[in-house]
Amino acid sequence: MRTIGLMSGTSLDGVDAAWVETDGTRIARFGPSLTLPYDPALRRDLRKLLDLAGNIPGDDPFLLDCEQRLTERHAEAVEELGLEADLIGFHGQTILHRPRAGQPGAGRTWQIGDAAALARRARIPVAHDFRSADVAAGGQGAPLVPVFHAALAATLPKPLAILNLGGVGNVTWLGEDGALVAFDTGPANGPLDDWARRSTGEDYDRDGRLALAGLPDGAVLGQLLAHPYLAAPPPKSLDRLDFDRALRDAGAGELPPADGAATLATFCACAVAAAARHFPAPPLQWLVAGGGRRNPALMRALAGALPEPVHPVEVVGWDGDALEAQAFGVLAARVWRGLPLTFPGTTGAPGPTVGGQLTGVSGPLVPA
Numbered sequence: 001m002r003t004i005g006l007m008s009g010t011s012l013d014g015v016d017a018a019w020v021e022t023d024g025t026r027i028a029r030f031g032p033s034l035t036l037p038y039d040p041a042l043r044r045d046l047r048k049l050l051d052l053a054g055n056i057p058g059d060d061p062f063l064l065d066c067e068q069r070l071t072e073r074h075a076e077a078v079e080e081l082g083l084e085a086d087l088i089g090f091h092g093q094t095i096l097h098r099p100r101a102g103q104p105g106a107g108r109t110w111q112i113g114d115a116a117a118l119a120r121r122a123r124i125p126v127a128h129d130f131r132s133a134d135v136a137a138g139g140q141g142a143p144l145v146p147v148f149h150a151a152l153a154a155t156l157p158k159p160l161a162i163l164n165l166g167g168v169g170n171v172t173w174l175g176e177d178g179a180l181v182a183f184d185t186g187p188a189n190g191p192l193d194d195w196a197r198r199s200t201g202e203d204y205d206r207d208g209r210l211a212l213a214g215l216p217d218g219a220v221l222g223q224l225l226a227h228p229y230l231a232a233p234p235p236k237s238l239d240r241l242d243f244d245r246a247l248r249d250a251g252a253g254e255l256p257p258a259d260g261a262a263t264l265a266t267f268c269a270c271a272v273a274a275a276a277r278h279f280p281a282p283p284l285q286w287l288v289a290g291g292g293r294r295n296p297a298l299m300r301a302l303a304g305a306l307p308e309p310v311h312p313v314e315v316v317g318w319d320g321d322a323l324e325a326q327a328f329g330v331l332a333a334r335v336w337r338g339l340p341l342t343f344p345g346t347t348g349a350p351g352p353t354v355g356g357q358l359t360g361v362s363g364p365l366v367p368a
């Protein structure tokens with residue numbers, strides 16, 4: 001199938017779109033990809049929505065307005081790509097992720113985006129709502145990209161770790177015997193972006209300049225590294241805001257701007273090192289995707305925290321900016337064909353679990 005994958009991640013920076021030809025198990029061809037940034041007003045409103053999402057109904061007018069503007073931007077991304085496709089994979093924007101018991105509003109993962117409107121406008125069927133079925137089956141609802149990573153890395157030497165540094169970090173560990181272990185490592189660019197916005201007014205710490213000018217604070221770092229999430233065995237996943245309280249309690253907010261950025265970058269890398277303790281065996285190397293690989297402070301901290309070589313995914317010929325969007329093209333084909341999206345080793349689902357919904361140009365569809 002010719003698919004277009006659309007991903008708008010937890011960094012709230014915009015929509016990534018990528019064209020992929022796939023049957024959901026193998027990738028025949030990657031096509032062009034692009035990123036359409038959100039305008040500052042949409043970015044600000046989505047950020048506000050993250051704070052509100054635990055307490056507002058699905059028909060809240062502010063939420064519906066954000067959803068309509070978000071869907072519009074996704075439709076523009078499809079139009080700008082300007083390619084024929086049989087199916088769109090539309091992740092939508094996560095505004096709340098509380099799959100676990102014991103949290104207010106738990107048992108829920110919430111992605112906004114109007115799939116029917118996108119299908120009508122693009123005149124292409126849309127696969128969407130990729131996470132709910134997994135959560136309903138007892139899984140974490142995230143991460144979803146591991147099955148795509150496994151297909152992509154089929155011929156690479158194992159064990160291999162593929163790390164995505166978005167707003168949140170997630171890792172896929174692939175073993176020699178086809179074993180798959182995946183989970184969210186901890187906060188990545190999310191707290192760094194918030195820090196940069198407060199300290200410099202920029203959307204992010206461009207090229208890690210602020211972090212590289214500072215020193216990590218040992219006391220704050222020590223407190224953050226004691227967070228129970230890091231020691232907890234997988235399966236596990238995070239909401240974009242899950243560490244905000246811990247960051248406040250550790251006193252990260254009182255650090256000078258450069259030291260604060262250095263502390264957050266080092267924490268992200270140490271959380272990845274803590275994640276590696278849950279792997280069945282050390283990886284031969286780490287391949288890093290996502291915007292975080294463009295931050296030299298993060299890459300330097302990772303190289304310091306991990307004993308194995310760390311490389312951007314470009315060393316094996318992948319496109320680290322397009323990877324998540326490509327994944328949702330492949331996942332869309334899996335929804336279409338009724339193939340499982342999640343597994344015990346990825347989300348903790350009780351078995352291989354199908355998911356996603358299909359919306360045709362003129363109404364809902366049933367998977368093949």
Ligand SMILES: Nc1ncnc2c1ncn2[C@@H]1O[C@H](COP(=O)(O)OP(=O)(O)OP(=O)(O)O)[C@@H](O)[C@H]1O
Nearest residue numbers: 009010011166167168189204206207290291294295
């Ligand atoms: N040149 C750069 N220097 C520093 N940081 C950068 C640079 N380019 C991108 N980033 C970081 O990467 C982030 C975007 O990463 P990415 O697009 O992978 O996240 P996402 O897909 O939104 O998140 P997630 O994977 O959690 O869903 C930006 O918010 C910024 O923090």
Ligand SMILES: CC(=O)N[C@H]1[C@@H]2OC[C@@H](O2)[C@@H](O)[C@@H]1O[C@H](C)C(=O)O
Nearest residue numbers: 010094097142143144145166168170
């Ligand atoms: C709930 C949600 O949207 N989670 C995202 C987020 O961003 C990174 C990490 O946390 C990952 O678990 C997931 O995204 C990727 C695409 C995934 O599901 O594999």
